[in-house]
Amino acid sequence: MLGVATAADLLRLLVLPGFAWAAYRDIRTRRVASSLWLPLLAIGALALVIDATAAFPFDGYAGRLFLVRVGFSIVFLVPFSVLAYRMAAFGGADMKALVVLAVAFPTTPAYVVPLWILPDVTWLHTVGFPVHPSTLGVTAMSALTNAVLFGAGYVALLFASNVAAGRFSPAMVVGRWTGVEDLPEVHGQLIRVGGLRPERGLDLDALRMYLRWRGTTLATVRDDPDRHRDPASVGETRPPTDGAVHDGPRTDGGVDDGGFEFPESDAGPSGIDDAGDRTTDAGAEADAAGDTDDPWAAERFLDEIEGTAYGTTPETLREGLDRVVAEDALWVSPGLPFLVPLFGGLVLALTYGDVLTVALGALGLV
Incomplete structure (x- = not known):
């Protein structure tokens, strides 16, 4: 009192x-x-x-x-x-x-x-x-x-935890070693470690936006990366949301709070859906145009969504996707939630x- x-x-x-x-x-x-x-x-x-x-x-x-x-x-x-x-x-x-x-x-x-x-x-x-x-x-x-x-203090603890685990890298002060399977539930950005100075890569909110746009999960993409890298494989697209972990369809293969679950594989090319509304026949359009210069359909994704996906470029998205399908764990800059x-x-x-x-x-x- x-x-x-x-x-x-x-x-x-x-x-x-x-x-x-x-x-x-x-x-x-x-x-x-x-x-x-x-x-x-x-x-x-x-x-x-x-x-x-x-x-x-x-x-x-x-x-x-x-x-x-x-x-x-x-x-x-x-x-x-x-x-x-x-x-x-x-x-x-x-x-x-x-x-x-x-x-x-x-x-x-x-x-x-x-x-x-x-x-x-x-x-x-x-x-x-x-x-x-x-x-x-x-x-x-x-x-x-x-x-x-x-x-x-958070940065110091992050550094100490990496030292204790024997993970020595230029990213050890700003990054957390994270299993790729955990990325759908993590906020932050991938870290590029190519020299003495680590650089930030793909934003994980943008990764979730991309997966929701394709209507797929990270596990599904990792199971068959070559097919998903082909832009002709993108069928009916969905709203990308804003990439928040718990405010949209889950991208880890689980069921969200609303009971929505993505299928185990991408939807195939389609023309007219059951409701009679026109949907995009991405495969037919890509084949007709001979479009093989857009790996992962990265440019198409950024062209179709509203906004910039947190400053993501086609190159950043492609580089990030290539890394998450090839590696089992990556450095992630978690970013301390400032509030x-x-x-x-x-x-x-x-x-x-x-x-x-x-x-x-x-x-x-x-």
Whole structure:
């Protein structure tokens, strides 16, 4: 139970369940509905208005400090998140989450919580949160800093696990050795290891889009890669979805939540389906045109779908497919779902504080 907190700070706590849900969806599908962020932004804006009303007319040290902290949070973090999104360092959900944080937590809220009450009710033990408020006093920045440290810890653990398993490669710092049969259930990108510097290859969401477009599974493609490499083998195509693991037909041969199961092999060429709608006779068209210059029908796939399949080119798709049918395991850059460390960083900022500030203070650097 909360003992002491302002109305605005109590209101801000309503943002936490939304971030928890976003973190869960980020782990499961790497997709977060845009409709989540507007209510959270409204809650944060209302809390900010309540604080601003209390601080008005912003005279004295406390009033001016409030303006400085709010200005830093909004003027720095909002453009930073948008720029990171434009540079493809953040996803759209990551950008929106940071904008919400900048508006909802531009200062440091204070919560006084009773820990226990002794039989003598005249004595109450309480503790204030966060335990170590940052010197800057901008919780949104503390949450981001904590999230970056969590991310660095994840990279260190990834490196240590590869060392412990004896997997020494230029990709060992950024990649996880993954069995090809597990790729339909994994988010991330294949890693090319051809030199000292690993390079990112085919996005696994794009791989799932391709398999759903063909109406097949990865296991089926691996069983007969030569036939699937022939563009004439593509029959009736299906919606590719957006490639999320759990938000579309499964591509590992299992049955999805809706009971849909792909056939064990691709559909053959067809003309008119049972409902009377025209479908594509890919085999006949390819034979007539003599089209043998599009292995895996990669160009056709990218021409037919909406969007770019996460920047995938025909060459990247072909190279990735050639690798997944030839190898049993590959290096995959899993990519840390950023909303997970961001949620953890926010919880840590509200309870303990800015870990970096505490560490630097312990070293006598701040």
